[in-house]
Amino acid sequence: MAIADGRIAAIDAYIPFERAAHEAGIAAAIDLTADAERVRTADRIVLPGVGAYADCAAGLxxxxGMWEAVEExxxxxxxxFLGICVGMQLMSERGLEKTVTTGFGWIAGDVKEITPADPALKIPxxxxxxxxLTRKHPLFSGIPTGSKGLHAYFVHSYHLDAQKPDEVLAIADYGGPVTAAVISDNLAGTQFHPEKSQALGLALITNFLRWRP
Incomplete structure (x- = not known):
């Protein structure tokens, strides 16, 4: 697939991918859609999500045909594929928020409530x-991370408790380690919101549009 001819399907949410594509000089068509057949023809998929795990899974x-189209x-x-917030959580095996809900099962582990060691830290x-970062990866190329790096924007009460260390790409400290990003071959996810993360987010979106796993 040549990125210049690519089409990115953003499912049922607005994300500033057009801005990132324009600033990076990438001629990609950004398709905001809730149509399974349009998703099937996409060269890349972005799955955002806000709210409860079970509600987002049920909505999808x-x-x-949407669940099947995404898997196809x-x-x-x-x-x-890029999952964002609950979109990333749905990559897990199960969500344990309110009830037990089955996810896509692409990343080993369950989505559990954050339990900070410091009781002064509020949830969400x-x-x-x-x-x-746990290691270098093209999605974070050129992005300063670590204690003196760029900041990401989080809004969540639950996180993916990943069972395979090699599937955890980034962590955040919130009274203990919180999974911030996951990776498995062509499948990526961020618990934080790139679309709200200013410089870090714009750079990550650009890297995703150029990524050839």
Missing amino acids: RAVA VAIVKARP QIGWNTIE
């Missing part, structure tokens, strides 16, 4: 935090 399944593009065709985590 309620659109005829991301797994069968192995095209780049809302606001800016730094992230620490």
